[in-house]
Amino acid sequence: MTKGGMESVELFTTEGKGRGLKAQKEFLPGDVIFAEPAYAAVVFDSLTHVICHTCFKRQERLHRCGQCKFAHYCDRTCQRAAWLNHKNECSAIKRHGKAPTENIRLAARILWKMEREGTGLSEGCLVAIEELQNHVDSFGEEEKKELRADVESFLEFWPPHCQQFGMQLISRIFGVISCNGFTLSDQRGLQAVGVGIFPNLCQANHDCWPNCTVIFNNGKIELRALSKISPGDELTVSYVDFLSLSEERRTQLKKQYYFDCTCEHCKKQLKDDLMLAVKAGESKPSADTVKEVIQLSKDTLEKINKARMEGHYHEVVKLCRDCLKKQEPVLGDTNIYLLRMLSIASEVLSYLQMFEEAADYAKRMVDGYLKIYHPNNAQLGMAVMRAGVTHWHAGLIEAGHGLICKAYAILLITHGPSHPITKDLEVMRVQTEMELRMFQQNEFMYYKMREAALKNQKIQVMPEPSNENAPSLFHKKE
Ligand SMILES: [Zn+2]
Ligand SMILES: [Zn+2]
Numbered sequence: 001m002t003k004g005g006m007e008s009v010e011l012f013t014t015e016g017k018g019r020g021l022k023a024q025k026e027f028l029p030g031d032v033i034f035a036e037p038a039y040a041a042v043v044f045d046s047l048t049h050v051i052c053h054t055c056f057k058r059q060e061r062l063h064r065c066g067q068c069k070f071a072h073y074c075d076r077t078c079q080r081a082a083w084l085n086h087k088n089e090c091s092a093i094k095r096h097g098k099a100p101t102e103n104i105r106l107a108a109r110i111l112w113k114m115e116r117e118g119t120g121l122s123e124g125c126l127v128a129i130e131e132l133q134n135h136v137d138s139f140g141e142e143e144k145k146e147l148r149a150d151v152e153s154f155l156e157f158w159p160p161h162c163q164q165f166g167m168q169l170i171s172r173i174f175g176v177i178s179c180n181g182f183t184l185s186d187q188r189g190l191q192a193v194g195v196g197i198f199p200n201l202c203q204a205n206h207d208c209w210p211n212c213t214v215i216f217n218n219g220k221i222e223l224r225a226l227s228k229i230s231p232g233d234e235l236t237v238s239y240v241d242f243l244s245l246s247e248e249r250r251t252q253l254k255k256q257y258y259f260d261c262t263c264e265h266c267k268k269q270l271k272d273d274l275m276l277a278v279k280a281g282e283s284k285p286s287a288d289t290v291k292e293v294i295q296l297s298k299d300t301l302e303k304i305n306k307a308r309m310e311g312h313y314h315e316v317v318k319l320c321r322d323c324l325k326k327q328e329p330v331l332g333d334t335n336i337y338l339l340r341m342l343s344i345a346s347e348v349l350s351y352l353q354m355f356e357e358a359a360d361y362a363k364r365m366v367d368g369y370l371k372i373y374h375p376n377n378a379q380l381g382m383a384v385m386r387a388g389v390t391h392w393h394a395g396l397i398e399a400g401h402g403l404i405c406k407a408y409a410i411l412l413i414t415h416g417p418s419h420p421i422t423k424d425l426e427v428m429r430v431q432t433e434m435e436l437r438m439f440q441q442n443e444f445m446y447y448k449m450r451e452a453a454l455k456n457q458k459i460q461v462m463p464e465p466s467n468e469n470a471p472s473l474f475h476k477k478e
């Protein structure tokens, strides 16, 4: 087996934690440690006709596979690239009469690849697919039932002329999928569109304050360095968003990934004090008042979720404003309940084109995030970008340009220069720089031109606030 681009990392085993990845050389922030194509990947059932089955980009007009009428592609290039993995699937779908669900399709793709390449290590993989972690043994009754149903549907779909695998291996593959399935996002990083298995990536252990990040770009995942990494350092990624108390993160990790996080930030509850900050000094509120406001915040978040689901955005704005009024005299600037409210308020107000109020909230949100997140955090970069666009649309060109530059600097590291979002930011950076220069030379002219531009062409509408959470790293049930 060749290492296929995996020369700079090494697999190791530790007591208790299982396998992990170590750096073999030095890396600097933004370096790509490795890029890995999926061993197998599928588009979610609900999106099979709007997302390309090869590159997972969302496209206006997709070509349909003439044979099965199920697979969709950007163009001939994507279709040709898919054929090796689609050939068996294509005829099985025709035979079966319809395409099975995403889990079954993914398992079938994995087993067809095993049929082609045999079991054991395949090209460029540090670990064989059947050796990946699975938690079948610790499955509860409900999960076991689902597993049996999946195996049954799989057997109905799997053609009799293909290699017949044992029940144990098939169950194991479903366990591997539920344990290691990685969420694939569309090219804007906004929506989860599919799930794939990346055997090397899933050797990287979790840390709430990791030294690496993973980004899906053009059909491959990239493991990118966030800070300076020395040879021998363990490479870690975070499976969850950092913007939760250590206890909440630990609960989520235990529930979805079956382990107790023992990272430095959890052990020492680092940054929890910031995330629970209350107003200090003269006007320090009583413990009871703090408790009350936090309970109110939790209740309001629930009401907001419901109103968002139903598309009642003006109701969301009202709920946010009322809650913020109660929070402001009590909670500190970095309190996560305040930050969550500011984030929703700025997002929804931008969508409603009330940019000035949105910009004010976005600014406070970013100031809080900057104190909590690692400076090279992808979520931070995306939030700064949204705040920059909001300021720009509010006509606050100086602050807008500053935020867009800041977001660009973060995304160069977390996403890299070739990622579509980074490219968008580059365009915005150039555009706002030009407008800023105009503004500095002649403020009056700038506003005149802006007015004229707005009259001729409506400001690009912000995307409708999504009811889904940002795609999580691995494809897990909540
Ligand atoms: Zn494509
Ligand atoms: Zn087909």
Ligand SMILES: [Zn+2]
Pocket (backbone or CB within 6 Å): 207, 208, 209, 249, 261, 262, 263, 264, 265, 266, 267
């Ligand atoms: Zn942790």
